[in-house]
Amino acid sequence: MVEDQSASAESKAEVNDLDVAWTRVLAGLPPNQRAWLTNSRPVTLHESTAIVAVPDDFTRGQLETRLRPDLERILTESFGRDIRIAVTVDPSLDPELREPAPAPQPVVREQAPVYQSPINQPPNRPLTQPFGQPVEQPYEQPQHQPMQQPYEQPQQQPAQHPMHQPLQHQQAEQPAAAPALQEPTHRPQQPEPIQQIQQPPPPLSVAPPPNGSAQFQPPTDSQGEARLNPKYTFETFVIGSSNRFAHAAAVAVAEAPGKAYNPQLIYGDSGLGKTHLLHAIGHYVRSLYTGARVRYVSSEEFTNDFINAIRDDKAAQFQRRYRDVDVLLIDDIQFLEGKIQTQEEFFHTFNTLHNANKQIVISSDRAPKRLEALEDRLRNRFEWGLITDIQPPDLETRIAILRKKAATERLTAPPEVLEFIASKVQTNIRELEGALIRVTAFASLNRQPVDLSLAEIVLKDLIPEGSKPEVTASMIMGQTASYFGLSIDDLCGSSRSRVLVTARQIAMYLCRELTDLSLPKIGQQFGGRDHTTVMHAERKIRQLMSERRSVFNQVTELTNRIKHQAKQQ
Numbered sequence: 001m002v003e004d005q006s007a008s009a010e011s012k013a014e015v016n017d018l019d020v021a022w023t024r025v026l027a028g029l030p031p032n033q034r035a036w037l038t039n040s041r042p043v044t045l046h047e048s049t050a051i052v053a054v055p056d057d058f059t060r061g062q063l064e065t066r067l068r069p070d071l072e073r074i075l076t077e078s079f080g081r082d083i084r085i086a087v088t089v090d091p092s093l094d095p096e097l098r099e100p101a102p103a104p105q106p107v108v109r110e111q112a113p114v115y116q117s118p119i120n121q122p123p124n125r126p127l128t129q130p131f132g133q134p135v136e137q138p139y140e141q142p143q144h145q146p147m148q149q150p151y152e153q154p155q156q157q158p159a160q161h162p163m164h165q166p167l168q169h170q171q172a173e174q175p176a177a178a179p180a181l182q183e184p185t186h187r188p189q190q191p192e193p194i195q196q197i198q199q200p201p202p203p204l205s206v207a208p209p210p211n212g213s214a215q216f217q218p219p220t221d222s223q224g225e226a227r228l229n230p231k232y233t234f235e236t237f238v239i240g241s242s243n244r245f246a247h248a249a250a251v252a253v254a255e256a257p258g259k260a261y262n263p264q265l266i267y268g269d270s271g272l273g274k275t276h277l278l279h280a281i282g283h284y285v286r287s288l289y290t291g292a293r294v295r296y297v298s299s300e301e302f303t304n305d306f307i308n309a310i311r312d313d314k315a316a317q318f319q320r321r322y323r324d325v326d327v328l329l330i331d332d333i334q335f336l337e338g339k340i341q342t343q344e345e346f347f348h349t350f351n352t353l354h355n356a357n358k359q360i361v362i363s364s365d366r367a368p369k370r371l372e373a374l375e376d377r378l379r380n381r382f383e384w385g386l387i388t389d390i391q392p393p394d395l396e397t398r399i400a401i402l403r404k405k406a407a408t409e410r411l412t413a414p415p416e417v418l419e420f421i422a423s424k425v426q427t428n429i430r431e432l433e434g435a436l437i438r439v440t441a442f443a444s445l446n447r448q449p450v451d452l453s454l455a456e457i458v459l460k461d462l463i464p465e466g467s468k469p470e471v472t473a474s475m476i477m478g479q480t481a482s483y484f485g486l487s488i489d490d491l492c493g494s495s496r497s498r499v500l501v502t503a504r505q506i507a508m509y510l511c512r513e514l515t516d517l518s519l520p521k522i523g524q525q526f527g528g529r530d531h532t533t534v535m536h537a538e539r540k541i542r543q544l545m546s547e548r549r550s551v552f553n554q555v556t557e558l559t560n561r562i563k564h565q566a567k568q569q
């Protein structure tokens with residue numbers, strides 16, 4: 001912790017230095033070159049790489065080609081050591097795209113950049129779907145299939161499974177032949193077709209990848225198998241000082257997968273946006289590179305998949321699923337702690353991908369150094385790339401997140417209510433969003449406008465004063481079962497009677513809102529259900545709360561009971 005704080009203090013100092021150095025850059029360039037930097041700004045300095053944000057790809061092309069030598073020379077002189085630049089596009093820097101300043105109360109300082117994701121720009125850059133796959137497959141697929149197997153410790157598996165035979169290992173360690181990089185096929189278009197930018201700009205890489213460059217193969221999986229939540233994009237991600245660096249690095253990685261930083265590891269507490277950034281990388285890569293094979297997986301699913309593959313003798317399919325990809329996004333790596341055989345398998349997956357210059361992005365709830373029950377060789381590998389952290393957002397960022405959420409979900413709430421909610425919920429963004437949903441649902445049920453007094457009433461019970469009591473899944477399940485006159489076995493069982501389904505979904509929703517448990521962990525608590533079932537339940541209850549008073553009341557009453565119980569413990 002102390003170490004983390006000092007690292008963050010150091011990075012703040014460097015940001016200031018970078019600002020100073022940037023003024024030297026501006027002073028040192030001839031006017032015709034300086035003009036390119038009018039709307040650009042330095043983002044941060046990480047080791048020997050200065051990340052610079054520019055408003056569009058055209059400017060980026062200029063910085064990466066014509067201006068690069070001078071920029072790097074002046075920065076190198078300023079810092080007294082070699083500095084290279086990495087350029088990222090932030091369209092909100094374009095004065096023409098900038099949102100008008102918010103009227104009277106300028107509480108919100110951070111605005112999310114409006115990413116020009118090609119997904120949203122069909123006319124110029126259709127998203128080519130190889131093999132006629134649908135463009136997007138719904139992310140949330142309600143499934144009620146119990147998991148094939150409960151979460152078993154992979155240690156229980158036979159040590160010499162074919163998946164771990166020496167030959168396989170050798171193959172995994174071999175660098176795969178990596179042909180030349182194909183530039184993004186869907187670079188954002190520029191208004192003026194100037195000859196110079198007909199060439200795609202050079203990649204963002206700050207150092208050439210060790211074994212040549214990656215090439216994206218035609219995908220073998222469908223769009224749906226990337227399993228990306230359509231809501232988690234860079235466009236919907238609000239940037240603040242707490243996540244600015246992680247965001248900039250994520251954009252850089254998505255623009256030059258396998259080249260900019262490999263692996264990228266994002267760490268931070270629960271509910272701070274790690275999963276969101278992983279999905280956003282996936283979307284952006286897919287929109288830039290035709291046919292890029294992207295796979296998102298939580299470490300829990302990876303573990304289960306591995307166990308099932310061994311059980312069903314499907315090692316080869318398992319390996320193909322995770323190794324024949326261009327970008328592997330692996331969430332909550334801390335889940336692999338203590339799981340020796342899954343770590344072993346992941347180690348070889350990592351090596352195969354890294355050797356072939358395929359991008360790996362990892363999230364964790366802690367810095368790699370603190371993943372004590374993870375093998376050293378894995379932790380070392382995580383340190384090969386770029387490690388970025390996400391801190392809890394400050395008040396302004398929390399308000400900006402609520403504004404964005406309200407806009408995307410079409411929820412109406414005046415600024416003072418958003419400020420009130422943001423001041424009450426300080427650490428977890430999932431909880432922040434949950435509070436907004438409850439306030440707006442309550443107003444909609446009562447056909448009342450959303451105002452401060454209403455928000456105060458709704459949040460009084462949700463967020464009690466004083467220290468936050470720890471809520472567990474068993475408390476939620478116990479309270480829900482007794483409230484509905486059911487047993488815990490009923491909640492975990494397979495009956496689909498209407499009352500039972502609603503009770504189960506409410507309990508899952510509350511686990512999501514009141515605990516830090518991941519989706520697969522919650523599914524596991526409810527009789528080994530799939531994580532998509534939990535996602536469906538969360539969405540369903542959010543919707544029902546604003547449509548049915550009975551459901552709103554049930555959720556509110558249960559929250560009170562659960563929090564009360566937690567306080568007594």
Ligand SMILES: Nc1ncnc2c1ncn2[C@@H]1O[C@H](COP(=O)(O)OP(=O)(O)OP(=O)(O)O)[C@@H](O)[C@H]1O
Pocket residue numbers: 232236237238239243268269270271272273274275276277332365401404429430433516517518
């Ligand atoms: N900067 C942000 N801008 C907009 N929404 C955000 C931001 N950060 C987090 N969120 C939202 O907060 C919710 C929780 O985020 P997410 O699931 O990515 O957190 P996490 O760090 O992966 O948590 P966990 O470790 O519990 O899985 C999501 O709905 C996400 O969209």
